[in-house]
Amino acid sequence: MQNILIPTDFSAEAHNALEVALQLARRTGGHLTLLHVVDAPAGSTMVTTGGVASGSAREGVFMIELLKRTKQRMHELMAEVARMAPEVAVQDCIATGTVNEAVLEVIREQHFDLVVVGAHEHAPTLHLFTPDSLAEHLVRLAPCPVLTVKHPAPDFAVRSIVFASDFSPEADKMLPSLRQLQAAFPEATLHLLDVVTQPNGYAEAIDHIHAFANRHQLPAYEPDVFNAPQVRLGIPRYAAQNHADLVVMLTHGHTGLLHLFGNNIAESVALQAAAPVLTLHPQ
Incomplete structure (x- = not known):
């Protein structure tokens, strides 16, 4: 960066x-x-x-x-x-x-x-x-x-980074950016967040988070699973409740009608969350 x-x-x-x-x-x-x-x-x-x-x-x-x-x-x-x-x-x-x-x-x-x-x-x-x-x-x-x-930040400090994902293999593409952020803000706690829309999805979500962390040998992280009626609503709610300083997400850009009906979660979160949101496309 x-x-x-x-x-x-x-x-x-x-x-x-x-x-x-x-x-x-x-x-x-x-x-x-x-x-x-x-x-x-x-x-x-x-x-x-x-x-x-x-x-x-x-x-x-x-x-x-x-x-x-x-x-x-x-x-x-x-x-x-x-x-x-x-x-x-x-x-x-x-x-x-x-x-x-x-x-x-x-x-x-x-x-x-x-x-x-x-x-x-x-x-x-x-x-x-x-x-x-x-x-x-x-x-x-x-x-x-x-x-x-979206808000003034004259003394922008990052103590809490939330990486919101479903922790599928595609999430691996975020690792270089996550490591850059951790190097820039070594004092920050990394939260690995999966939002589930059904309570019975908790165990599987936790397993995916730990598998992701183990796959990349993350030394310290907080696994978090949050229940919400929609993922795009759950991420801003979690970030607000846990006083996140930065939210990080993958995004998939769409144009035209595909944009309107493609349900780009990262795009919604980037505009809804009070905390700054970092988005990037998979390479």
Whole structure:
């Protein structure tokens, strides 16, 4: 987690993400890139002089003024970061285009290890009836891990890491990320959580957790099985009840109708849980 991207729209939510990203960079020796996307009119693109390559004259003047204001706000944010964490290397980036697609393009081009993104905490079903947020879009489609942050965290400390899974063989793909987190936060307790929807699933779930831990020789962990009517509801409830500082999950991105009916649990948890949620796709 050395090369970290923080998309910002200069909102309070984006600032929450920045606070967490700075703490991670301090822990890992990483460097940050602050990205702002200017939502440009169709057919307009930014050039090196800050002008506009095409579009009407009126749109061109508007874009030039918008880019000037954006650069000023970015300059102010960079100065704030220098005061908050002078030891962390930070650079800025301004792109134009549709926000969701422009952020994904930057991630792919610059090969980021992690994206830290701010979001609103959603009620369990609210996000099904609202337009996709950038956070939801990135959890679904970003090729690198995404850390979703929903609350201020100026002193982000991780004492409790919850890895939520069914501990099938696919969960083995999380091991490199889990080990990175344990190295960054050696004082944290690792909770291995399986949520079951039927009480008679407890024994099998515990067996899967221990088998996973033994398979990877995890030296210390807390096995936890939590009962809930739905897995996507149980994980945020468990995290809240046990004061988790970080939730970690695999995700399977979907688009279109498959997204609506595919029941992406990690995507739901990333938006519902109060704690920061780290999601990544299986490799």
